[in-house]
Structures are given as structure tokens and as C-alpha cells.
Amino acid sequence: MLVRCFLACISFGVCGWKRRLGIEAEMKFIKLLLAKSPMLETMDIKLKPMQIAKELSIVKKLTGFQRASPHAVIKIQ
Numbered sequence: 001m002l003v004r005c006f007l008a009c010i011s012f013g014v015c016g017w018k019r020r021l022g023i024e025a026e027m028k029f030i031k032l033l034l035a036k037s038p039m040l041e042t043m044d045i046k047l048k049p050m051q052i053a054k055e056l057s058i059v060k061k062l063t064g065f066q067r068a069s070p071h072a073v074i075k076i077q
Contacts, residue, residue, distance in 0.1 A: 045062065
């Protein structure tokens with residue numbers, strides 16, 4: 001699943017992922033995808049409901065990750 005998602009990000013420029021591995025593992029995987037996907041245009045991320053302070057912390061981390069694609073947009077729901 002992870003390899004397929006990674007290859008789709010590199011090849012097609014779009015990534016969506018619903019599987020949960022735990023917040024730390026997911027953040028590392030998203031960081032890897034952003035850093036190694038030069039063709040990425042859009043990454044859709046759906047956060048599970050949580051306290052607003054926790055959501056804000058996650059959003060700050062996500063938007064701070066380095067991106068291989070200058071056009072990559074992170075959409076967070």
C-alpha cells in the first residue's frame with residue numbers, strides 16, 4: 001500500500017491516503033512523499049477529529065515540510 005501510494009505520487013502528481021499507522025509514522029511518511037515527489041501537485045490529508053490545539057500543531061508541521069515540487073499544494077480537511 002505505501003509503495004503504491006509513493007509511486008502514484010511520483011508518477012501522477014496526486015496523493016490521497018486514508019490508512020492510519022500512528023501519527024508519528026504518518027508524519028514521517030508524508031514528509032518523505034513531499035521531499036521525494038517532484039511531480040506532486042496535490043496532497044489531500046483528512047485529519048481525524050481532535051482538539052484544535054493538536055490540529056494546529058499538525059498543520060504547522062505539515063506546512064513546514066520541504067517539498068521537491070514547487071507546485072505541491074497540501075489540502076487539509
